[in-house]
Amino acid sequence: MKDLNFIFLILALLAEIIGTIGGFGSSVFFVPLGNFYFDYHSVLGLTALFHLSSNVSKIFLFRKGLDKKLLINIGVPSVIFVILGGVLSKYVASNYLQIVLGIFLVAFSLFFIIKRNFAIAANKKNALIGGSFSGLSAGLLGTGGAIRGLTMAAFNLEKSVFIATSAFIDFMIDFTRTFVYWGNGYIHQHDLKYIPFLFIIGVLGSYLGKRILNYIPQNRFRILSLSFVLIIGIITLIQIHL
Template sequence: MLTRYLPIFIILSLLAEVLGTIGGFGSSVYFVPMASFFFDFQSVLGITALYHLSSNISKIAFFKKGFDKKVVLTLGIPAILFVSIGAYLSQFFDPKILTYVLGFFLIALSLLFLINKHLKVNAKTSNAIIGGSFSGLSAGFLGTGGAIRGITLAAFKMNKDKFIATSAIIDLGVDFSRTIVYYYNGYMHKHDLYLVPILIGVSIVGTYIGKRILNKVSQEQFRTFVLVLILIIGVVSVVSN
């Protein structure tokens, strides 16, 4: 089936990468629901993990001007720990229920920050740990936790380059951890591996296009765009489930 629709799959994957770069929290929030039209859910998790590894390396290469070391540690370490737990437990839970929970959570939080633009989460270690833990669990369960990480980083009001670089470094560790667990869960299949080099090329091109678009966007427009994208992701998660 995919061989017939491969060009459509590639175009949609490229669009997911461009939007994920512009939003700053990765392509998986778009790639997972899109890939679900072509693969079963467990295969989607395996392919997404492999795709995201190259995607995040591309982002780190294109947005290497700086990252927040403290946030990488305080948000990234719990994210890496909890993604392994979520990836293991994913085989025992109904993903539809978890998708509903994630969708309503993202809708509520994004609306809160969009309506009250002056609302700010204090840049405390505890907030980073909570955001990292939830994003890790979501990434392991559903294949995508970038939106939760994005809402946390958006609240910290980083500049664009630091936001994307910090998110990508954390996501790289998350993807590496869940790739190992997904492999042992049997989510990765030899007949799907031909897609890996294709998706590596897509991730590089998509990241480049996204960066060019971001160069024309102000900091406040960037933060608003991130929150609007997260709101849309939440609505789509609920409606399409």
Template structure:
């Protein structure tokens, strides 16, 4: 079905990659809703995992100058454990209900941070573990957990390059894990594999464009942009 609308799919995927790079939490939060217009939900999970692997490698290569090792450890390990659980149980849950729950959570949390500028989550080990577990579970069940990870990482007030590099490294572990489980769940189909090289090119180009935009954005603008994007994702999840 997508071959007929391939140019539209490519343009929307590129926009998703640019926004995901500028937002700092990966393209899947935008790519999953886009892909849902062209594929069934299980195929979307499989394609997203493969696409995101190349997307994260691109981000690590372009933003390689800095990442926070402690956050990678405390947020990344729970994320990898819980994405395995979410990916395994994804075939048993109604994705619509889960999407509404996630949307409500994102709208409430991002609104609080935007309205109450001084509100902050303590950047400690406990909150990193909780954020990692929730983002991993969401990624496994719904195909995207970047927004939850973005909320968690924003609490640590990392500079934008470290934010993106740290998020990408965690996401690489998450996507590698769920890709294996999605494969055994039968979510990856041979007739969709022609999209992989196309999406690889899109991920590199979109990350490069996103990096150029970020070079012109201040740290405070970056944080506000992250929160506004998360709010938008939450609203879209509830409306569509």
């Protein structure tokens, strides 16, 4: 217990609550925060294990809202490309990829916030493209939920459908990349002491996020999600220069 960083665990809980409200998962906050306390590869390993518990919780809490068609169109390419991203993470410098990701998140979230009436066509092609980039980013950087969030926000989904479908896709991604990261040696013995606490945080944070979400009107939900993505992009870019 004395070796645990409790500030990190509190921040993980906040990340889970905000990730549940935003609908794109906690990794978009958890990964940047985790990088202040652990090495990059340890963060990847912890993120995959942490998300397995948090996504199971969201699947249970929001299971009635699942969009099966979107699950297939976004989820399948996400799983394929998360394997590719996980393998490439051993060979590509993460700093350059984080810069690209940060710029992408800031630019696209600002675009959708300013152009509130703009919507990407809800077709298979756009779902496949969004899923592919989301999976690749999740494998390389540990977080792809914001890209998936941008894709799904553009589809103007009802909030329960958004969160349920995103959680199912995220679970598929995390289950797959856990094996890839294990093979890469990212899951370290000395970090496993955090897993029981992160499991509890995943369940508690998902529950609290769902309760808070009940008070957020649907017409504000899309802007709220995009605002979170904008903040994530800014944090990502700031962190690189610290």
